[in-house]
Amino acid sequence: MASLQTSTLIFSSSFSSSSCSSSRRSNINAAIHVPKLPRVRFAVPKTATKLVLEGLQLREPKHILDNDSYNNHSATPATPTAATTQLYAILEAVADRVEMHNNIREQRDNWNTLLLNSINMITLSASLMAGIAGTAAGAGVSVLALNISSTLLFSAASGMLLVMNKIQPSQLAEEQRNATRLFKQLQSQIQTMLALHDPTEQDVKDTMEKVLALDKAYPLPLLGAMLEKFPKKFEPAVWWPKNIQSQKPSKPNSQIGKINGWSAELEEEMREIIEVVKTKDIEDYERLGSLVLKINKILAISGPLLTGVAAIGSAFVGHGSASAIVAVAAGSLASAVNAFQHGGQIGMVFEMYRNCAGFFNKLEDTIQATLEEQDLEKRENGELFEMKVAMQLGRSSDQLRELASKSASSRLEGTSIDEFGCKLF
Template structure:
């Protein structure tokens, strides 16, 4: 399992065949790091900072670094014979961020190409339908207009089903999250070295759980496995693993008064005021901001569903109208006009839906609500942990939450009073999250 997590620390990992250490795994970068010896078994605090600074310099200072996955930030893992199987089994995880980025660009290109192609088909058919009554080649123009409109209707139906703009947004968010996971693992391994406090099973299992949760939230395959584009229930996207039920139940069974008595002493940066502040923020996010984005997402989904049905329906109506062009003196006029009108409206609807990227807006709403839900879960996980020394540092956690919400830590302190039960949900002011 250790080798699996270390795989995430670099984009290209090579287990050397000649020199293998039988005991502890050795983690070494290809470029030399200032102040850190390759034979060192313990690292001081200054050396740890120097190591992280050197890794950042390698990432930012190299001219030939791949901006997508950091192809030249290679980490060489020396493992025992038992870890070689895990390295071979999960080698693909190292390139996952790059894969999502490439597929996201591809699906964004699909959206633009299919939009212009479908509109070109519909508008060309409209021109043929308009010219058909006065042309000597009535049958040819009529057949061509009908074929183009039918092709446009089928293309619209297929594109509306897969929603390329929404697929592209999924992959953009997945790329960001995979890079975040890679940075977290690399930084943790760099700061801890080979210490048993980080290389224990809990750390590796948590990393693997995050990998599986990301795979489930943002699947790579298009068919099968694609996320539902028109769900019956709009829910926040979840890309982080569920908390261990055993740990959650144990934390919930702990008396709250005992935890508060310790928190007043200020252990690990936590105070009673900070706990109340975090509870107020979680309540505001749940009662106000998350609900606003969910409501807006439902409205966007309703609009997108209507546009997805209207486009192919209008194009199909234009096909039927084009079939009656030239059927009689009284039918020629209305059939040609109906075909032109319905074809033009179909192109307009297609432009609004995919040119305006309505599916992308809906996916963005789900991702934002997912971010708010994750902040709530992080706050609850910390507050439910009775042992304050096992929580994240309180001051650092407050700063992290503030930065995620686009605020300063001092701005968050105004929400301390909102944790009180006497404060009604109707009185909660708009938090106005500014992350996106």
């Protein structure tokens, strides 16, 4: 190694000297002549060269192989399955629906505020004109302009009230609010599914059915797809795909011990919860929802009727004192009715009861479908299922067991789960 370094130094020095002398030879004739150095050859041992070459040959393929395998691993990640790709596509559609429902909810909430203020201002202005016309008519002044103006304003208020009562903007806003919440919930479920395990085709099918059920329960378009705002009978909201239940009645599982977190005691506890939900909570919300629906129907008819009577009365102001009184009184009552109905958002209250009743119906269907699966291994883990039911009812697992035991002993006469602290949202 030392001999190799020495030869390198000698060669570099001789090369620099020769290059320097050759560059100056053209301008200066030097008197000193540098003698040529003899060529010195160093014999490199063949053994060392052979070992070095063999080492390079041994190391290089391995190094190249490692780099290739690393590059291939980093450049080509694992190919996702078809189910995973489809579920990601559904996730994007769900996120888009969340944004759309939220935007439309803000728009329809603005509708309720703007229409309420506009109709009340029109009605009160027409009532004021009718009152002034009645006073002026008694003094012998012509009131034709005031009659025509008040009549037109009352007629416009009647038409706007008919449209507003038909679409119920406060109820539309509540529908979109519920849709936004439920789509966000579905979005979280899909993200959790993708994080925990690779989805299957059945997961994709179930998720798609949930999306379609939500689209049907809370439609985006207003014309042609709007839900009936004044149904003949109160019906709870349904935003989940109905499970196909078996015709045979389910029986308590008599297996001893826990299998997949399930036991005979836990099954009996879930059945008692179903009984409480069916006999008390759903009935209470149906009763309250039917009452609010009747009140909303009465108010929806009274508002346009009063403005119509006021329009007729204002047209005859000047032909008698009674017509002015009728126009002013009917207009004032119409403003009060409109403020109570749409300012108090009776349609939103009705939709809230519809959603609450639907929540308990969904809970009942979920528990019933789980208990009808006779193979305990195919069920969701029993302890996890109990915890989810308890969280949906806003209670702990111990409180849920206490509620089930009280229901089994006394059937909780006059008591509902809501009275025990149920939290829907």
